[in-house]
Amino acid sequence: MSDVLAIADHRRGELRDVSYELLTAGRDLADETGGDLHVAVVSGPVDEYAEKLDREGVDAVHTVDYGEEFNHDVYTQAITQLYDALAPQYVLAPNSVNGLDYAPAVANRLDLPLVTDVVDLAVDGDALVATREMYGGKVETTTELAADAAAVTIRSGEWPAAEGTGDATVEAFDVDIDEDAIGSTVTGFEEVAGGDVDITDADVLVSVGRGIDEEENLELIFDLAEAMDATVSSSRPIVDNGWLPPNRQVGQSGKVVTPDVYVAIGISGAVQHVAGMKGSETIVAINTDPNAPIMDIADYAIHDDLFDVVPALTEEFQ
Amino acid sequence: MKILVTVKEVATVEDEFEIDGTAIDERFLGADLNEWDDYAIEAAVQLQEDGIADEVVTVTIGPEDAEQTIRQALAKGADRAIRVWDDALADVDLLDVGAKTELLQAVVEDEDPDLVLTGVQSGDDSFGATGVSLADAIDTQWAAVVNDLEVDPDAGTASVHRELEGGVEELTEIDLPAVLTIQTGINEPRYASLRGIRQAQRKPLDHQTLADLGVDDGAVDGDLELTDMYEPETETDVTVFEGSAEETAGDLADLLREKGVEA
Numbered sequence: 001m002s003d004v005l006a007i008a009d010h011r012r013g014e015l016r017d018v019s020y021e022l023l024t025a026g027r028d029l030a031d032e033t034g035g036d037l038h039v040a041v042v043s044g045p046v047d048e049y050a051e052k053l054d055r056e057g058v059d060a061v062h063t064v065d066y067g068e069e070f071n072h073d074v075y076t077q078a079i080t081q082l083y084d085a086l087a088p089q090y091v092l093a094p095n096s097v098n099g100l101d102y103a104p105a106v107a108n109r110l111d112l113p114l115v116t117d118v119v120d121l122a123v124d125g126d127a128l129v130a131t132r133e134m135y136g137g138k139v140e141t142t143t144e145l146a147a148d149a150a151a152v153t154i155r156s157g158e159w160p161a162a163e164g165t166g167d168a169t170v171e172a173f174d175v176d177i178d179e180d181a182i183g184s185t186v187t188g189f190e191e192v193a194g195g196d197v198d199i200t201d202a203d204v205l206v207s208v209g210r211g212i213d214e215e216e217n218l219e220l221i222f223d224l225a226e227a228m229d230a231t232v233s234s235s236r237p238i239v240d241n242g243w244l245p246p247n248r249q250v251g252q253s254g255k256v257v258t259p260d261v262y263v264a265i266g267i268s269g270a271v272q273h274v275a276g277m278k279g280s281e282t283i284v285a286i287n288t289d290p291n292a293p294i295m296d297i298a299d300y301a302i303h304d305d306l307f308d309v310v311p312a313l314t315e316e317f318q
Numbered sequence: 319m320k321i322l323v324t325v326k327e328v329a330t331v332e333d334e335f336e337i338d339g340t341a342i343d344e345r346f347l348g349a350d351l352n353e354w355d356d357y358a359i360e361a362a363v364q365l366q367e368d369g370i371a372d373e374v375v376t377v378t379i380g381p382e383d384a385e386q387t388i389r390q391a392l393a394k395g396a397d398r399a400i401r402v403w404d405d406a407l408a409d410v411d412l413l414d415v416g417a418k419t420e421l422l423q424a425v426v427e428d429e430d431p432d433l434v435l436t437g438v439q440s441g442d443d444s445f446g447a448t449g450v451s452l453a454d455a456i457d458t459q460w461a462a463v464v465n466d467l468e469v470d471p472d473a474g475t476a477s478v479h480r481e482l483e484g485g486v487e488e489l490t491e492i493d494l495p496a497v498l499t500i501q502t503g504i505n506e507p508r509y510a511s512l513r514g515i516r517q518a519q520r521k522p523l524d525h526q527t528l529a530d531l532g533v534d535d536g537a538v539d540g541d542l543e544l545t546d547m548y549e550p551e552t553e554t555d556v557t558v559f560e561g562s563a564e565e566t567a568g569d570l571a572d573l574l575r576e577k578g579v580e581a
Contacts, residue, residue, distance in 0.1 A: 011482065011486075016483075070488075072450075072460070072462075076454070095446075096483065097462065097463045097480060097481065097482045097483060098482070100438075100446050100447065100450065100462045100463065100499075101450060101460075101461070101462040101463070101480070102450075103447070103450075104415060104447035104448070104449075104450035104451035104454070105450050105451065105453065105454035105460070107415070107416075107447075107451065108416070108419060108451045108454040108455050109454055113414065113415075113416060113540070113541035113542060114414070114415045114416070114445075114447055114451070115414075115445075115542060116415075116444075116445045116446055116447050117444060117445070117446065129545070132444075133444070133550070134442060134443055134444065134547070135329070135330075135331045135342070135441070135442055136441060136444070137550070138331050138335070138549075139331075139337065139342065139547050139548065139549060139550070140547070140548055140549075140550045141340070141544055141546060141547045141548075142544075142545045142546040143412070143542050143543065143544055143545065144542070144543045144545050145541050145542055145543075146541060146543070147541040150541075153447075183459040183492060183493040183496075184459055184461065184490055184491065184492040184493070185490065185491045185492075186488055186489065186490050187489045187490065187491055188488075188489045189482075189486055189487065189488055189489065190479070190486070190487045190489060191485060191486060191487075192485040192486075192487065203578075204579055228574070228579050228580075229579070229580060230579070236502070236503070237502075239503060240502045240503035241506075242506065246485065247485075249485075252483050252484075253481050253482075253483060253484070253485065254484075254485055255484075255485060256484070260577060260578060261574060261577050261578075261579060263574075282577055284570065284573075284574075285556075288333075289333040290333075290558075291333055291334065291549075292333075293550075295556050296550070296556075298556045299556060299557065300556065300557045300558075300559065300570065300573060301556045301557070301558050301559070302558070302559050302566040302567075302570060303558060304563055304566060305563070308563035309563045309566060309567050309570075312563045312564050312566075312567035312568075313567040313570060313571060315567070316567055316568060316570075316571035317571065317579075317580075
């Protein structure tokens with residue numbers, strides 16, 4: 001019992017990038033335990049997925065040909081059965097929205113300890129050592145699991161994607177799905193509200209976050225954007241508050257942007273936000289907190305009150 | 319219909335802080351209602367106002383100090399509250415998903431709700447897993463990361479939107495009873511009214527120990543041990559502009575002009 005079972009993530013006919021990152025994390029872990037890396041792909045065009053997942057370091061791909069799209073009841077049953085058949089030491093799942101919709105259920109059903117949103121993994125003797133953040137990224141922690149087996153979800157973007165072509169065996173797994181236990185049905189998908197503004201198309205983004213405090217203060221940001229001939233985007237809380245429409249949101253659940261210049265104003269830089277803007281060419285942060293995570297990826301920063309700096313900056317461009 | 323809402327008091331950390339061993343030094347910690355739970359409370363109270371729910375009960379795992387946060391939930395409209403705490407819990411560094419599941423499972427078995435609402439995650443340890451784990455433990459349906467919810471009590475179903483990555487939502491029908499993990503932005507959490515705050519003082523808040531719940535002390539030990547805590551290393555060398563707001567704005571404007579920004 002030293003193998004690793006990694007579960008691929010896909011949606012609407014495409015494997016998601018985190019699937020290839022899981023292969024790297026899984027291979028690294030299997031090297032430490034001295035076991036094999038098994039990969040499972042459940043639902044959708046599984047043969048096509050299996051071919052893509054056969055990258056360097058993968059020993060076996062197990063396909064579960066049942067249904068088209070993600071369904072947590074099917075996933076939970078299929079992974080539980082794969083676990084019983086393969087007896088891996090560790091189950092690795094993505095810390096994606098879908099991963100969080102089945103991994104905790106799988107862990108509970110198999111009575112496995114669960115550690116989620118992991119950014120690094122190592123094995124120390126008998127213990128699995130997981131690195132994860134707490135308090136919205138203010139600190140990193142290491143957590144040791146002294147269990148024989150565990151389920152782990154990994155954060156996307158933390159491991160490089162596996163490359164090359166492997167020589168994995170591809171096997172169709174004979175799954176026995178109890179249809180009476182399926183109590184959820186996916187009926188469709190919807191894109192968030194559009195509107196005319198396309199923040200992914202802007203060269204310069206002036207992006208606003210929680211630090212703006214009040215809806216009426218947004219005027220300061222629009223004034224600056226107008227003076228700089230820039231487009232206004234935002235972090236999640238501004239959209240949650242209903243102050244800007246969802247198509248302005250940068251981040252994991254919003255849009256991924258790569259402008260020439262990204263000015264983050266009053267944005268702390270939670271990982272979900274950073275995932276949407278880290279590809280920007282030049283990142284400027286205006287924030288009173290010198291320890292805010294946004295400072296880790298900013299190229300230039302002003303550690304001062306946005307209510308003093310923003311009007312002064314607007315004046316510079318008028 | 320009865321709704322159970324999980325409510326957590328989370329630790330908040332000041333901008334500048336120090337770490338003491340595997341915890342943040344208490345001097346730099348505050349406490350607040352978990353942001354995600356605020357939306358879950360609001361969703362439950364709205365279902366009550368719409369005549370769909372008859373009773374909204376909150377459950378919190380936390381010490382007596384957490385009662386201030388629990389009263390906030392009561393002031394916003396929950397009818398009564400349960401607080402689970404025990405000396406056995408006070409000694410645990412990091413309560414893991416399995417332990418929380420066992421405690422909440424015992425409460426669900428006592429209360430027998432039709433719907434359980436949790437926040438997607440907590441702002442401190444951020445496992446994001448307890449709701450779905452609980453659903454499996456109590457053998458009900460579930461949906462994670464819900465940002466739109468309609469309940470049809472006659473049909474015994476809920477229609478939810480699950481917020482996937484990249485601005486896509488999944489539309490899902492699920493059978494009730496169910497556990498839903500509620501995402502921020504699903505609604506606009508209310509502020510408690512003065513009347514609500516006054517009423518909250520008189521609403522029942524029951525304390526339950528592990529023995530009351532019939533849970534074994536060993537259940538809360540868990541397999542996870544926090545072994546280190548540190549500030550993450552800064553990966554890039556940020557250039558910081560110093561001076562008054564006028565000076566820093568001037569320096570930044572010069573830089574932005576260099577990068578091609580023009581009025």
